[in-house]
Amino acid sequence: MQLSATPYEERLTAPRSWWLVSFLVGVSFALILLPFGTLPLLGGLVGGTAAAAVVASSYGSVRIRIVGDSLIAGEAKIPVTALGEAEVLDAEEARAWRTHKADTRAFLLLRAYIPTALRVEVTDPQDPTPYLYLSTREPERLAQALAAAREAAAAS
Incomplete structure (x- = not known):
């Protein structure tokens, strides 16, 4: 297998605004869990942000x-x-x-x-x-x- 004369690689990463949206999803989860106390609130913030970030990252991980x-x-x-x-x-x-x-x-x-x-x-x-x-x-x-x-x- 011979390498091409002009190698090319591009990752179609998600835009920066999606990372802000991921954080806002975490805030939404935190607000939903607010009535249950501080620990569930923090868990919702961390878990919701992490889940949304994983989705954004996987969608933007495709390469050409x-x-x-x-x-x-x-x-x-x-x-x-x-x-x-x-x-x-x-x-x-x-x-x-x-x-x-x-x-x-x-x-x-x-x-x-x-x-x-x-x-x-x-x-x-x-x-x-x-x-x-x-x-x-x-x-x-x-x-x-x-x-x-x-x-x-x-x-x-």
Whole structure:
């Protein structure tokens, strides 16, 4: 397995505001448990905050990366040779591809808090998936890394 010429890795971390929301969930639990005393109040604050933080962290732990000759996006792994052209989507175009332009057969790695995306054609005739929609903060860099990985795979 040969490493791609332009390695790429991105973690789609949750925004900072979600951590504040996690704390507010803990405060809500604390207020619910307030009538039962100080210890349950503190337990609700700590437990509620921790539970909400775990959910925020797990949702934001998904990664997009190019490893060798494969694109790994969340749970999906596809060889770069099965991918066609990549289209960089700005915020407006990305919204359109998430809504009225979307194909139900497409693979969507969607994070609503990331406004930009990359749409990549799937050229494998055996795969019914027409394209991959990947939320990414750096769509141009991902497109360049995919192109470099395809060239490297074709050369070997």
